[in-house]
Amino acid sequence: xxxxxxxxxxxxxxxxxxxxxxxxxxxxxxxxxxxxxxxxxxxxxxxxxxxxxxxxxxxxxxxxxxxxxxxxxxxxxxxxxxxxxxxxxxxxxxxxxxxxxxxxxxxxxxxxxxxxxxxxxxxxxxxxxxxxxxxxxxxxxxxxxxxxxxxxxxxxxxxxxxxxxxxxxxxxxxxxxxxxxxxxxxxxxxxxxxxxxxxxxxxxxxxxxxxxxxxxxxxxxxxxxxxxxxxxxxxxxxxxxxxxxxxxxxxxxxxxxxxxxxxxxxxxxxxxxxxxxxxxxxxxxxxxxxxxxxxxxxxxxxxxxxxxxxxxxxxxxxx
Ligand code: NAP
Numbered sequence: 001x002x003x004x005x006x007x008x009x010x011x012x013x014x015x016x017x018x019x020x021x022x023x024x025x026x027x028x029x030x031x032x033x034x035x036x037x038x039x040x041x042x043x044x045x046x047x048x049x050x051x052x053x054x055x056x057x058x059x060x061x062x063x064x065x066x067x068x069x070x071x072x073x074x075x076x077x078x079x080x081x082x083x084x085x086x087x088x089x090x091x092x093x094x095x096x097x098x099x100x101x102x103x104x105x106x107x108x109x110x111x112x113x114x115x116x117x118x119x120x121x122x123x124x125x126x127x128x129x130x131x132x133x134x135x136x137x138x139x140x141x142x143x144x145x146x147x148x149x150x151x152x153x154x155x156x157x158x159x160x161x162x163x164x165x166x167x168x169x170x171x172x173x174x175x176x177x178x179x180x181x182x183x184x185x186x187x188x189x190x191x192x193x194x195x196x197x198x199x200x201x202x203x204x205x206x207x208x209x210x211x212x213x214x215x216x217x218x219x220x221x222x223x224x225x226x227x228x229x230x231x232x233x234x235x236x237x238x239x240x241x242x243x244x245x246x247x248x249x250x251x252x253x254x255x256x257x258x259x260x261x262x263x264x265x266x267x268x269x270x271x272x273x274x275x276x277x278x279x280x281x282x283x284x285x286x287x288x289x290x291x292x293x294x295x296x297x298x299x300x301x302x303x304x305x306x307x308x309x310x311x312x313x314x315x316x317x318x319x
Pocket of ligand 1: 077099101157179211285
């Protein structure tokens, strides 16, 4: 059988790509930096399979230049960067990397929640800048987390993993999602609430919805006005779920207490007003960024490609 050609837009951790090379040819050595779009457009016509990142827009222009393409294997669980409808029309599989990154991403949501509640980054800066002059009763006071109320917006795999962790803190857990999950309510002690009620009630709000046209700017000025002024917002979903300008205003005007963000509306740009605020913790989109998780994601994208190229339906096909 003729060896198939695979385009990989970036070097991936682990040894999965080496295994792929035993069965397929790569159209180029995967670059160590973001592949320029013109190079992607130049190489895609020869590709039988594409392994790409969430930071690349795989739209109609890319897909229509790829007559041989059988699979778009996204190195992420979210696939809002891909025109799935058009890929489906062209009978191209789109695959993602669910489950393997669930726990790592939930851990980061909790790292941001705790760091924002206890002002960990401000404390670190204070110590490094020699401004720590000794224990004081009122030094960098934060918020209690235990026995408070967490609201999870989007109860999918990661949302549930965030909720499960809250039980270790003795928290009441509310959720809102597209579909109610009565089985999980009982099993994990969760309460379904309409979004407005969740926002009014929760002390901590974790965003875990997929980005779709319906969830774009799901949280904006109106939603911030519903939240408690002691609330903390955590976003490890996708930046455009939040109206970033409205978030910056809510934090500046202390309509909410703090935020912990891993994702931004126009990555890698961050709204300039957020950069000026102390009550927001800014992570560089590293939700799934652990050594083990990123290696498992690489194995998954390769496995999905090999299945599609062998004429099988890939395990993680979403279309
Ligand atoms: P998932 O299991 O598919 O969960 C996504 C959730 O979004 C589902 O529970 C779904 O609700 C909900 N949802 C979708 N459309 C909705 C709508 N219109 N209204 C309300 N809820 C809606 O995916 P996952 O594995 O948990 O991942 C969730 C998201 O996290 C991904 O899409 C990705 O964008 C993001 N993520 C970020 C990182 C990072 O590095 N920061 C890492 C991994 C994932 P129902 O189940 O009720 O239908």
